[in-house]
Amino acid sequence: MEQLNTAIMKRYSKERKVGEGTYASVYQGHCVETGRMVAIKKIKIGQFKDGLDMSAIREVKFLQELKHENVIEMLDVFSAKQNLNLVLEFLTTDLELIIKDRSLIFRPGDIKSWMAMTLRGVDWCHRNFILHRDLKPNNLLINDKGILKVADFGLARDVADPGMKMTCQVITRWYRPPELLFGARAYSSAVDIWSVGCIFAELLLRTPYLPGENDIEQLNTIFRALGTPKESEWPGHTSLPSYIKFQDYPKQPLEDLFSAAGNDAIELLGKCLHYNPHERISAGSALRLPYFSNQPKPTPPPLLPKPLKELEPRALPPDAVTGQGNNKRKADGEQDHKPDLRKVARKIDFQ
Amino acid sequence: MARRDQWIFSDEEVLHTPSVAAGLSASDELRDRIRGVNWLLRIGVTARVRSDSLYNACLYFHRFYMRKSLQQHDVEQTALTCLFLACKAQDAMKHVTQLAALAVFKHRSDTAKAQGRAMRDKEPMHIKDEPDVVRLQENMLSCEITLLRTLTFDLAVRQPFPLIVDAARSLQLKRFDVVMMHAVLNDSMRSNIALSYPPLVVALVAFTLPSAVADEAYLSGTYRDINWQDQRWLGAFGVDVSADVSDGHDNGDQALQPGKRSRSVSGDGDATANNSKRMKGESGSGHTNVHSSQEVKADYTDRPNDANNNAPSHTPTHTHAHHLLMDTRDAIIRFAMIFRYLDRDVRARQQANKGRIAALLSCFPKRHDSVWAEDEILGSF
Ligand SMILES: Nc1ncnc2c1ncn2[C@@H]1O[C@H](COP(=O)(O)OP(=O)(O)OP(=O)(O)O)[C@@H](O)[C@H]1O
Ligand SMILES: [Mg+2]
Numbered sequence: 039m040e041q042l043n044t045a046i047m048k049r050y051s052k053e054r055k056v057g058e059g060t061y062a063s064v065y066q067g068h069c070v071e072t073g074r075m076v077a078i079k080k081i082k083i084g085q086f087k088d089g090l091d092m093s094a095i096r097e098v099k100f101l102q103e104l105k106h107e108n109v110i111e112m113l114d115v116f117s118a119k120q121n122l123n124l125v126l127e128f129l130t131t132d133l134e135l136i137i138k139d140r141s142l143i144f145r146p147g148d149i150k151s152w153m154a155m156t157l158r159g160v161d162w163c164h165r166n167f168i169l170h171r172d173l174k175p176n177n178l179l180i181n182d183k184g185i186l187k188v189a190d191f192g193l194a195r196d197v198a199d200p201g202m203k204m205t206c207q208v209i210t211r212w213y214r215p216p217e218l219l220f221g222a223r224a225y226s227s228a229v230d231i232w233s234v235g236c237i238f239a240e241l242l243l244r245t246p247y248l249p250g251e252n253d254i255e256q257l258n259t260i261f262r263a264l265g266t267p268k269e270s271e272w273p274g275h276t277s278l279p280s281y282i283k284f285q286d287y288p289k290q291p292l293e294d295l296f297s298a299a300g301n302d303a304i305e306l307l308g309k310c311l312h313y314n315p316h317e318r319i320s321a322g323s324a325l326r327l328p329y330f331s332n333q334p335k336p337t338p339p340p341l342l343p344k345p346l347k348e349l350e351p352r353a354l355p356p357d358a359v360t361g362q363g364n365n366k367r368k369a370d371g372e373q374d375h376k377p378d379l380r381k382v383a384r385k386i387d388f389q
Numbered sequence: 390m391a392r393r394d395q396w397i398f399s400d401e402e403v404l405h406t407p408s409v410a411a412g413l414s415a416s417d418e419l420r421d422r423i424r425g426v427n428w429l430l431r432i433g434v435t436a437r438v439r440s441d442s443l444y445n446a447c448l449y450f451h452r453f454y455m456r457k458s459l460q461q462h463d464v465e466q467t468a469l470t471c472l473f474l475a476c477k478a479q480d481a482m483k484h485v486t487q488l489a490a491l492a493v494f495k496h497r498s499d500t501a502k503a504q505g506r507a508m509r510d511k512e513p514m515h516i517k518d519e520p521d522v523v524r525l526q527e528n529m530l531s532c533e534i535t536l537l538r539t540l541t542f543d544l545a546v547r548q549p550f551p552l553i554v555d556a557a558r559s560l561q562l563k564r565f566d567v568v569m570m571h572a573v574l575n576d577s578m579r580s581n582i583a584l585s586y587p588p589l590v591v592a593l594v595a596f597t598l599p600s601a602v603a604d605e606a607y608l609s610g611t612y613r614d615i616n617w618q619d620q621r622w623l624g625a626f627g628v629d630v631s632a633d634v635s636d637g638h639d640n641g642d643q644a645l646q647p648g649k650r651s652r653s654v655s656g657d658g659d660a661t662a663n664n665s666k667r668m669k670g671e672s673g674s675g676h677t678n679v680h681s682s683q684e685v686k687a688d689y690t691d692r693p694n695d696a697n698n699n700a701p702s703h704t705p706t707h708t709h710a711h712h713l714l715m716d717t718r719d720a721i722i723r724f725a726m727i728f729r730y731l732d733r734d735v736r737a738r739q740q741a742n743k744g745r746i747a748a749l750l751s752c753f754p755k756r757h758d759s760v761w762a763e764d765e766i767l768g769s770f
Contacts (some may be wrong), residue, residue: 043538088485089530090537092477098537099478099544115542117534195480 235310265289
């Protein structure tokens with residue numbers, strides 16, 4: 039067994055470090071035999087007392103299940119000193135780098151193309167009963183042919199896990215839906231769709247759409263942008279565990295801020311950022327909206343703008359620096375000896 | 390990486406495991422597997438492991454011994470490690486120390502009981518720093534990666550239970566019917582039928598068998614009234630039985646070419662395997678009912694391969710149900726093989742049910758070249 043493991047390890051060379059996440063370091067390498075470029079995601083030592091890291095095991099489990107053009111492909115796995123190493127297809131850039139690269143100009147068809155690829159990847163996850171729970175531009179990686187792939191499944195979970203222990207502290211804050219911010223104990227694939235909506239807005243604006251400083255500020259930011267929800271619009275939200283009353287912001291038409299976007303784009307955006315999670319659109323239905331069939335056609339991936347600069351080590355995400363986002367590992371409730379039941383979801387409610 | 394259908398084994402593979410190749414008799418192997426699963430379930434239930442994790446752990450265990458021998462890999466340690474890994478993979482971690490301490494504790498209390506003396510320690514966690522526990526814990530951790538690799542990292546398992554819950558709901562059965570089915574499903578983990586058949590067939594075994602092994606008083610009238618000969622009940626599992634139902638168990642014209650025997654969604658072809666994979670749902674409870682019924686459909690109605698390869702072309706839909714029931718019949722026979730290894734009182738009870746089991750089996754079409762001989766197995770427990 040150990041020999042097999044060593045054999046697999048030897049199959050790959052590890053060259054330079056290209057990324058650093060909350061729970062893993064990512065290296066560029068090659069498959070020695072084929073010369074194919076790969077990424078090696080080395081999980082940082084976690085709960086070593088309990089063997090292999092649980093997030094890593096779950097990421098492996100999900101990636102084994104999800105084979106799709108818009109989901110990152112896992113090629114192999116090996117362990118070194120109680121550490122799991124995931125061998126992934128190498129992806130040269132990510133959507134965050136693209137958005138931030140001011141020298142790039144986005145045509146409407148480019149944005150449509152990225153959105154379609156994102157939604158197809160997310161739809162695939164949801165059809166396989168997997169919630170991603172951490173969608174954000176830097177987890178949408180892009181290969182040299184422009185194909186976008188949903189990556190980073192360290193926080194994903196089965197929709198069907200009879201999840202006693204769902205935590206609402208998932209999803210990097212800016213992309214987190216209001217039901218999680220209000221501490222909803224039951225949540226669904228709709229959480230990922232909210233994140234997709236935020237990403238869409240960010241593609242249109244070229245800057246994060248709802249950047250809250252802390253959880254309360256996040257809700258305030260959302261309501262200022264989209265209007266404070268009424269009970270009629272989102273029944274039941276006032277009885278969510280962490281509900282607090284906010285100032286009554288008026289609803290502003292999305293067209294005001296997204297003036298350059300067409301009606302069909304506004305329709306998609308509005309349906310993703312719908313307050314009531316039960317009425318929020320599904321990934322599958324979103325893909326059938328007129329936006330995707332109307333002109334202009336989505337840009338073919340190889341023609342999409344891409345930055346000249348390749349991935350290089352980047353700083354930890356802002357959440358991790360302040361320590362607030364460092365709940366990745368703790369996100370799995372049972373590792374905490376005393377999970378905060380108030381913050382944990384009891385039941386999943388997949389619409 | 391791993392092919393999707395690598396975890397459905399042929400009869401030959403099931404009968405010629407690494408342990409058998411290394412000299413163990415088939416019946417000793419079955420006995421050891423049952424011992425391992427019993428141990429796994431005993432520790433798991435005490436540690437309050439969720440039933441979805443328990444199911445996966447048992448399946449990991451059986452799969453592991455399709456690649457490794459019992460002679461070389463300690464049964465109890467493997468069982469415990471399967472439990473540990475399954476909990477992690479289901480996002481419901483149990484600490485290795487807790488499981489190891491519990492296992493050592495149970496062993497000691499068994500010994501104490503056998504010797505008629507009282508236990509010194511009252512709480513498993515009180516012994517957590519003792520050398521026995523520490524050693525077991527270390528062994529489990531080193532076994533973990535071996536296990537993971539042997540399983541080729543395929544940790545996601547499609548569970549039969551949600552299919553049962555859906556079907557029971559659509560037939561408006563009573564809660565206790567489902568409890569009985571769940572009990573049968575738990576027992577089925579001791580057999581290795583999940584190595585040979587897809588989750589739907591395992592679900593069908595658990596669904597039908599209470600009619601033959603459970604006390605009638607516990608079963609609802611609706612359930613007792615199901616006519617197993619009339620394939621229409623399969624509709625509750627999303628199986629299309631609209632085609633000619635009346636000759637459902639006439640197997641004369643269904644004889645297959647030797648060697649080309651198919652199993653329902655066994656993964657004989659890639660398209661089939663992909664299909665069943667695509668709608669994978671995983672659940673330990675009935676939360677995703679809506680979806681799991683779709684899953685059944687995906688498994689059993691979109692099977693272009695099956696229709697092409699194995700079925701007489703004039704009755705394509707009929708054949709799905711037909712094959713399904715042939716598999717179910719074989720699986721029930723194999724399930725019954727475990728009875729003879731169970732405690733004496735259980736065995737005696739099942740002995741009394743022999744007639745009922747035989748009657749149930751007679752409702753299902755028989756596979757002519759089945760290697761699972763009903764008389765031999767039912768005769769011997
Ligand atoms: N397949 C890949 N090819 C190239 N670079 C990659 C690949 N996977 C990850 N990276 C780089 O490594 C970084 C961290 O990877 P990833 O997001 O998977 O780790 P993480 O620890 O889960 O991070 P996060 O902080 O987002 O939770 C990515 O942002 C990206 O820059
Ligand atoms: Mg990331």
